[in-house]
Amino acid sequence: MSSATPRSRGGARRRREQVRRRRRRRTLAAVLGFVLVVGVGATATAFMLSRADVEPPAGASPGASQSADPGDGATGEPTAEQIDFQDDEPAAAPGAEPCTTVSVLSSFENAEMVGNLAAAYNAQPRDVAGRCVTVVAGKDKSGIAAEEAAAGFPDLGADERPSVWIPDASTWLSIAHAGGGVAVVPEDGVSVGSSNIVLAMPQPLADAVGWADSPPSWGEVFEAADDGQLWADLGHPEWGDFKLGKTSPLIASSGQAAMLSSYATSSGSANLSVADIITPAVAAEVAAHELSVSHYMATPEHFLWHARESEVQGSSADFLSAVIVDETSVWSYNRGITSRDGVTRVAGDPPVDPLVPIYPTDGFYVADNPAVVLNGSWVDDVERAAAEDFLRFSTTAQGQQVVRESGYRDLNGSLDDAVAELTSAESAPSGALAFPDRNVVAAVAEAFPEVRKDAQVLFLVDLSASMGYDNTAGQTRLEGAQHAITAALDHFTAGDRVGLAGFTTTDGTITPGLVAPVADIADNRGALVEGVNSLEPVAHTPLYQAVADFAQQQAAMWDPDRINAIVLLSDGVNATGDIETIGQDDMIHVLHGLHAETPVLVFTLGYSPDADVETLQAISSATGAHYYDATDPTEVEAVLGDLVTSF
CATH class of the missing domain: 3.40.50.410 (von Willebrand factor, type A domain)
Incomplete structure (x- = not known):
């Protein structure tokens, strides 16, 4: 839902029904062990791009096959683009007390990584401007944090406001700017690590549809989700309808990525513009895609908790067929970590049916985890210096090891070996996409009430x-x-x-x-x-x-x-x-x-x-x-x- 002014959607709904009628006339056929979607046409192919077409987020090369050191838990082979991570240089002794407190606000999705970085930084002596430093990590939903940042965190006292913000994707910096937060939120951040936003499916379902071995385009995903007979035609009527899970684009980066992928497929262009977002025919096609959504949830963790509960009661397929989430969420789920409320994480046994990350052939967006030191009046010079020292640590060899061990790709695009194995993640998937500029992101947020x-x-x-x-x-x-x-x-x-x-x-x-x-x-x-x-x-x-x-x-x-x-x-x-x-x-x-x-x-x-x-x-x-x-x-x-x- 949105707080946008209510507007009539009668015309959009009529166009949506026309699209649905066209789609019902299409069929899916099993060919060579995987599903080839018939009738997708130019919209499913025009969006396809190669790795050379991609401009990765600043400070990261998400799809690169790189490694700082093959013995350092990274995957892939070194390349000329490799970043040589420098060692951390802690102080010989901590500075004087009282320590400078650096409050870091993260998203729910990257909270574990940011918390681990804070703990690793605090574990070594620090001396900034003659004072010791303590980093304290907090978290909030991305959309809510962006709204609060735009307003300067008015509900918090000066000593409670964050000095550093690390949302899981740069889009939230854009949203904060669009909401009037120019004075507080810097325009650009420095990536501390990345996670690809993928289509995740329970292993048996991914195998049955053939996507584990032959990834689909986004157009094929949306087409499959609109086919109520897909699983029955593939011999699994017990799985019911194809249930596609999405988070809200007003709250979570994965929801934004899902909507952007839908707009790109519907417009036939990977380089989205505001004009694409507001084109009636494109909006009608996106609205048709949204009809397949079971419902929107605030964070990926909400979906994955329910998937696990559904498996305990019978099968995860009873709750979802596929969900659009980041690779790190797949890693957490596959190692048995779930959270009912997004705050308290519970460790249990690994699931019977692990999730498989699928990288659609026409591209996938990258959560680039940009870090910014806020320009608020509550951040004095000493606190700013301490905050910048924490960000320096995050890009060192020690900081990047924490990033990898937390389930993220480091700034060379490399994953920890154990993470890559547990998630079945590709070491160097092609098609990584940077999120579009702030005007496009804002246009998608504004359009969501009309197409959801x-x-x-x-x-x-x-x-x-x-x-x-x-x-x-x-x-x-x-x-x-x-x-x-x-x-x-x-x-x-x-x-x-x-x-x-x-x-x-x-x-x-x-x-x-x-x-x-x-x-x-x-x-x-x-x-x-x-x-x-x-x-x-x-x-x-x-x-x-x-x-x-x-x-x-x-x-x-x-x-x-x-x-x-x-x-x-x-x-x-x-x-x-x-x-x-x-x-x-x-x-x-x-x-x-x-x-x-x-x-x-x-x-x-x-x-x-x-x-x-x-x-x-x-x-x-x-x-x-x-x-x-x-x-x-x-x-x-x-x-x-x-x-x-x-x-």
């Missing part, structure tokens, strides 16, 4: 008596929820269908039920706001019955060309008073049954320390959706805003 898959969403609100309790923000829990839902409506655009319901008990029945029917938000926004404001806390929390009833109602309206979802907000546990309702197992059984034919994603949001987090997680997991934590009620608006960008 439409949503059909019901907000379902717990109206138990506890929603009348005060939260820590000087309002009741319900007042906080009402404000958050009203703000979240701004993320929807004309064409999205949105409704509102509440649940509690009165006189032995579940009330108030449906408050505002699901309808085009262009027509019913006023009714939604009025309905939100009319909600009142009453009595009990018939959670299980309400979820089952409304999931069935939404399933009856299921539309394959929409993301069908419920956003459930609850502050408590199932409590029904004197009325008799179904149990938790019955509710989960209903959700599983619906998911097989008319899947309705039930995103859950725990809205107080008393919320039944375990049950809410079980509800979301049963539907392939995600649980969001707002157990600190003051965070509900930010969390709900994050949630609705993930449809």
Whole structure:
């Protein structure tokens, strides 16, 4: 979703349906063990390019076959382009205390690498301007960090604001600039390492379609994702539809790469311009591509956590067929590292079906991890010098070893041997693409609300008596929820269908039920706001019955060309008073049954320390959706805003 001004998408939707009808007439045939997509035509071939056509990100050569030292854990053969990494030169003794603190902000995707660099830097004595130095690493979602950086981090005190920003791709520097952050964010950064953004598939699926050995073009990927019979025709009806996972381009670099690849395929040009983005025929083709998306999520880790949960319950293919992520995420997944919330990482056994990275023949974008020292007034001369020393360390032989061991390609494009083996990553894949200039990136972000898959969403609100309790923000829990839902409506655009319901008990029945029917938000926004404001806390929390009833109602309206979802907000546990309702197992059984034919994603949001987090997680997991934590009620608006960008 986006906060962009709602605009009519009727014409785009008609063009989208025309494209869908054309695509349904095409077939996929298995030839020589791999899938050759028929009918892609010029749009699938005009975008193809060779390694010589690629201009890699500044400071990196992502596709190069290079190695600093064959015995240093790198892959490939040395070439004339090789960077000779210099040794780190720590101080003989640490400078005087108190130490200068360098706060480094990273993206969720590269947080492990940045944290490892900080730890390695801190492990040696440092003396900058006579002071010791301590680097502290923090992280945030890329899109949110860019927005905050553009505004100068207004919600943080001067001593809490970062002095260094290392997003996982240069596009976020562009977004910050486009958002007015010129005074704070330098125009260019220095890459500390790179990770190719690839199509990742569970091994059995990649083998079945033949892409592990014969990579497709992006046009073939989008064509396959639009073919509901692909897996059945290849002898695997149990895998269902081709489920393509993408992150939101407003939040994550992999989402940006996915959209750019779609625009490049649709326009027939790898060198995208703003004119390409706004061309109606191109936009219609991109909108058709988006119809294959199961739903958008905020970070790659959200998708991969669900894939792993799905494998535990049966098969990862039940949740996804392919997902667009960076190589490093593939490495983390294959070694058993997952994260439900993107913050806490959990180590487990490796998956039964590892992911295979696939490098489309017409190019793939590169997350170049640019580091910048911010120009904010809160960064004094000593802190700036210390920050620059940390960035110097990141490009030394020792720093680049940390980069490789963290799953990234170093500045020579080389991977650690163990990382390359576990991910099945190519040592020197051809077709690496630098992200386009900021005007194109900004145009894609602006166009996303017009081309993304439409949503059909019901907000379902717990109206138990506890929603009348005060939260820590000087309002009741319900007042906080009402404000958050009203703000979240701004993320929807004309064409999205949105409704509102509440649940509690009165006189032995579940009330108030449906408050505002699901309808085009262009027509019913006023009714939604009025309905939100009319909600009142009453009595009990018939959670299980309400979820089952409304999931069935939404399933009856299921539309394959929409993301069908419920956003459930609850502050408590199932409590029904004197009325008799179904149990938790019955509710989960209903959700599983619906998911097989008319899947309705039930995103859950725990809205107080008393919320039944375990049950809410079980509800979301049963539907392939995600649980969001707002157990600190003051965070509900930010969390709900994050949630609705993930449809």
